[in-house]
Amino acid sequence: MNWEIIGKGTQFIAEEMGVALKRSALSPNIRERMDHSCAILDINGRIIAQAEHIPVHLGSFKIGSKNILNYMEKNNITLNENETIITNDPYISGTHLNDITFIAPVYYANKLICYVINKAHNVDVGGPVFGSLNPEAINLYQEGMVIPPVKVTDDIISIILSNFKDPDTASGDLNAQMAANRMGIKRIKEMIDKYGEKDLLEAWDELIKHSRELSIKRISEWPEGSYESLDYLEKGNDKIKIKLKLTVKGDKIIADFTGTDNEIDYPLNAVLGVTFSSVSFAIRSAMNYDIPTNDGFYSIIDLIAPYKSILNPESPHPVSGGNVETTQRVSDVTLKALSLFINEIPAGSSGTMMNIMLGGKNNNKYWSYYETIGGGNGARYNSNGESGIHSNMTNTLNTPVEIAEKEYPMFFTAYKLRQNSGGSGKYKGGNGIIRSFKVLNKTYISVIAERFIIRPYGIHGGNPGKTGSLYLVLSGKKKKMNSKFSSVLNENDEAIIETPGGGGYGKK
């Protein structure tokens, strides 16, 4: 049987759904940052094929799809042909409120064959702040509107759009997502026409089996045993512990986060889907092999994250920062544990997305601007780390200086590598970035960053990279800031941002 051909064809359908979504979406987040993912699920919620463009979505479907199907069963929701379900509840769909998920069934000759599902980052989902990511949130309700899994009707869409701050954009994005699912349904039906239902279902089983076999082959080369690692998030001068025991045993990898600190009233909590994403990102990268993304790969990972810990919080704890910062730390501890038995794992990378949010009023118009800044990449087993780059769970493009100066009241004073910020060693960690700018009139600044206290780790005797830092020059006086704050800049005040360097690899 040609399972390879049907399997490839199914993967291409997931990709094509992504292209269709991107093409008709309105918000730059989806169109340019490709903050969206599409997948095809079997009737039990197993992922058959997935097209993901940013790592944080990898694996969140694994948790999210099962949750949605369970929720449907519990609440007696049956999806008929041409019906679709919408949800953004992070505690069900598995990331944060901005990620809205649509799931729709594929029927052929009145028989349920599979589901199509997609998730995309909508620019605003309500709540007190524009963009909904709220650094001050103490609960989920301050991060936007919660939509439980419900069938899409005009009334539902109307309630939703009445709560989002940019309803035009949102309406376009939601329509794009539904169109992507329709495209997926059409193509799957064409495949059944061509190959028949029986061959199709058998090929899907084979595809999942094949990915599982490839994954097991890779981990069978890893020495069995338990490997422990530890790292911290920062809240002011307090440290929040993330503790992992990673066990390689037969055809399984068990990631046990017992001992990790409790959930907090601060948006650094990461829901289970996000935690699973970060762990599976690290494991998949460590495998260093092109494995089709489906349940076969995910099935080798067992995640244990204690309930009510920061990695598996109870609703309604706030979660928006969990997506951007906690993910980096979870992938760090997982990579660190893997580095205990795989030489090719690099040292710690900058470990923060360095989220900078600016806004104010210019020429009588409100403006807001969000940027993330890359840092040093950890040194590798055979070369220095790359400098000034996004690592691990993010991979977005920066805004050019010439464009930012055109659109916002900003004047850049430097954008360069931060020399000698990478840790030394046999191979050096990559250098961080220095990005500094003055504002041309009164501007509000908020920052969510990490690695201001704890340096990105070196491995095998390599030295850690330098911590990040942020200075404000207020009326000529330079002031060192914490990793998370909100403040006001006046005309000609300057912000100087220095991102962390990567750790070194091996003794010099």
Place this chain on the structure above:
Amino acid sequence: MVLVSVDIGGTFTDIVSIENGEISYYKVPTTPKNPEIGVMLGMSKYLDGKKIDEFLHATTIATNSLLGQYGLELPKIALITTKGFKDVIEIGRQNRPELYNLNFHRPKILVPERFRYEVDERTDVSGDIIKDLNVEDLKGIVKNLEKNNIKSIGICFLHSYKNPENELKAKKFFEKYIKNISISYEISPEPREYERMSTTIVNAALAPVTSEYIRKLESGLKVFGTNDIRIMSNAGGLIFGDEASKRPVNIIESGPAAGVIAASEFAKIMNINNVIAFDMGGTTAKAGTILDGNFEITSEYEVGGSSHHGRLVKGSGYPVRFPFIDLSEVSAGGGTIIWKDEAGGLNIGPKSSGSDPGPVCYNKGGKYPTLTDSNLILGIINDKMSGSDFELRKDLSTKALEKLGNPYEIAEKAIKLAVLEMARGIRLVTVERGIDPENFTLFGFGGAGPQFVVRIAEELNMKKVIIPPGPGVFSALGLMYSDMRYEARKSYPEDLENDYRKLESKIKTKLRNPEFLKYADCRYVGQGSELTVPVTEINKNKIYKDFEEIHEKTFGFKLNKDIEIFTIKLFAIEKRNKPKIKSSESKKSSSYKRKVYIESKWLEINVYSRDSLVKDETIKGPCIIEENGSSTFIPQTWSARLGENDEIVVIK
């Protein structure tokens, strides 16, 4: 009147000559390190004694030198830039090219840190000079450049697209000491500092190599009575040798552009409006769309970049902001390698055996079976390459495929995977542009294109395929049908009339009685990228209206937002007289039978020689049409006939 066009590829240099409507094709081996040698040898052999009226050229010298292929080396270069910003060239846009590879590498940096020099100068966003350039500061730099024997430099200052004064001042100073100077205002006057800097640096790296190559070619051509070279640019028009020497970023995608031009010109002759041009060679397959007779132009390009399902992977190559014909790489070529993964699944690519060592059947040391090996043992291509004494070793191919299982089953499955992948690649890039490929005509050319193209059409539900004359040398032929074309641009225009006029006067001297084509790159305020709008009349409201229509066509919606004109572009075009080719004549088609493996069975099918095809006689698939340098496979349920312009028309 003798016209000669030469297209240099990885393995072969294609030479086409047209004399009084008689067309001849030749293939000679490429001499990669000094490509002009192969050109001269081939021309001396086949055109001995003849005087040439026009010499048209497509070359890969720029890309090959940039990627360090065939032992071509780049010169040491330096960057001169604004204080505080010298590392922009290394930081790029901060993204990494591969998501799950922890040991990824950025493309090798063309200017190392020690050759990046900062100058204390600054222009602001409105073009006001906040800090003057002090020429005294440059004297120390010159000493350093001379000490390090640097022969080519790139100068890129912040906001120079708005006010180039400081860049021009620096250029004037360095001219006394350095031969090759590329300044960003003259190479790519558009905002976005990284892309402009990268374009300038790529130009600086290529200038010495390219100008030397063109100089040698020109002097070699004197024997043939001309030293006037016209080279295909990325944007699908010919430029003179001096422009290519000064701005080699012009000719990075020279060869592939010629293929699309060829398809679009042939489509015009045949009155076909909507075409997908599919060009498949040894290492890659590329697709370009022609909509309503026009090919699309894009400025987003990375040299040496990789692609994922036909889309460019940002950060995988060196960005070049210059007009390019919009081409998508849809993966596989004839040299694409077939392999089994650790769990026994069959895969194709992305690794390729390229042109050296090439497929196993070339017997040049290739170990891994390729798509070409598969088509050879399946009987789709013959083991004697027609028109040459080159023999393909079927026994070696079979042996290599046997390592993976039953060679015929493996080969057929691999071809199916390749067809699926290329079809999906084409589908994704057309869906991305809001086009449904079902209503398009597919043109198949390049050495391997005709073997696959009809099956790709089948997969895409397309109904019509054209195999043009000389598919193996079609790009070279396309050069003959091209016009001269020069470009100029300006970002953030203030007064459209006046700005277009200034651009016109800047380039009109380069051509005789040129016509002008105007474009405007527009976007909704706040968007991160622009769409190119053809400008038929200089009227802001009309441009805005056209932009909204294109936006709707491309993305499926309009916005209730302000529109801005980001960059205006102008092309000057000088039309050339196109050659007329005499049509072939044959009385009776001739064929023989060959065994071909189709859907797990050996069938005896007809193999026709293309020269023998009779106009309007329909032949039915499954069959094969062979000609010099390529072989077209017509599956069952498809039929073929020879059209009026010697093209093969294949219909479902």
